[in-house]
Amino acid sequence: MRPPPPCVDWAYFFDIDGTLAELAATPASAQVSPVLQKRFADLQTATGGAVAVVSGRALEDIDAIFGRPLPAAGQHGAERRDARGRVHQTSRARRAAIHRARAAIVPAIAAQPGLLLEEKGHALALHYRAAPRLGPMARRLMRVQQQRLGPQFAVLNGKCVVELLPAGVDKGSAIRAFLNEAPFRGRRPVFLGDDVTDEAGFVAVNALGGVSIKVGAGATGALFRLADVRAVERWLVARDAPAAPPRARRRT
Ligand SMILES: [Mg+2]
Structure with missing residues (x-):
């Protein structure tokens, strides 16, 4: 089923490989296209920063892909940079x-x-x-x-x-950790992922009444599906434009 169009009131969580970047022969050769980088940045602005990456990659690696430090859970959540820039990690x-x-x-x-x-x-x-x-x-x-x-x-x-x-580290716990903090707290969570390791994220999001989106084919607990990375790009464009400020009525 196609997901509902994105809404600026939601909190967004994205896997990278197979979701924002085409799967590549080696992890080092994967790239997020300039178009998707722009969509991602626009979504950050529109939501007041309620956008994070939740990936199996190391934070350092995620930073290199985006060229700037984002709120991100790396290594499935074993390390996590919150929206204030603090890094939480295992021992x-x-x-x-x-x-x-x-x-x-x-x-x-x-x-x-x-x-x-x-x-x-x-x-x-x-x-x-x-x-x-x-x-x-x-x-x-x-x-x-x-x-x-x-x-x-x-x-x-x-x-x-x-x-x-x-043990105990998975994308579901990473998403829940973000949702305990501003600016994610109180928002409806949305998670997009393509792999079996993303299923824990789908379970967490479903339990919170959120929008779980599986990218690509295969069995999943996600409620919605998008075909591929390009479909993710198109879905993000479908976002409702922020409501225009009401025009001042001219008194005559
Ligand atoms: Mg993936």
Whole structure:
């Protein structure tokens, strides 16, 4: 079902890859088009800043894509920059554990050039987009590390990627954290995402009577759907123009 047109009273949360940027061969080559960057900035202005990015990427990486620091949850919410610019993040001990897991996986994948290991700080991602047949191996390697680290960590499967990250971290909790703060508080939440990792965000938004939008095909708990990144761009244009100030009546 097509989503209702965007409204300036809502709070907006966007995934990046597959939602605002076409999926690319490697995370480093993804881009948000200048048109979508402009739509995003216009929406920020129209909503009084109630727009945030909720991505699996690291904050540093999100900043590089947009060229400016936005309110953003990075690494599925393991780090989050609120609207005032303060950064909230998981503990140093957990980051050290992620680093140890990376060191354990490096030799295991040395002979597999189709696997790309990305240490993001709070999360470790093993990408297999270049060699989808290596998916089972990637998932197994990460599961072993999760078992070694224990229940404080979890494995999250996405599109051609498997991630190891602190347990309890997901896009739903990241969205709820933003909604506790101005200027998001009290607004109807809207979340757009394309991947299985976005489903936690859809669940959170649905529970709050919000607008959940799945981008692309596939089973989802989202209430609405847009076909692709271009459809997201077109949907954002459909936003109602801010009401014009009433014209002063000329007395005669
Ligand atoms: Mg995505």
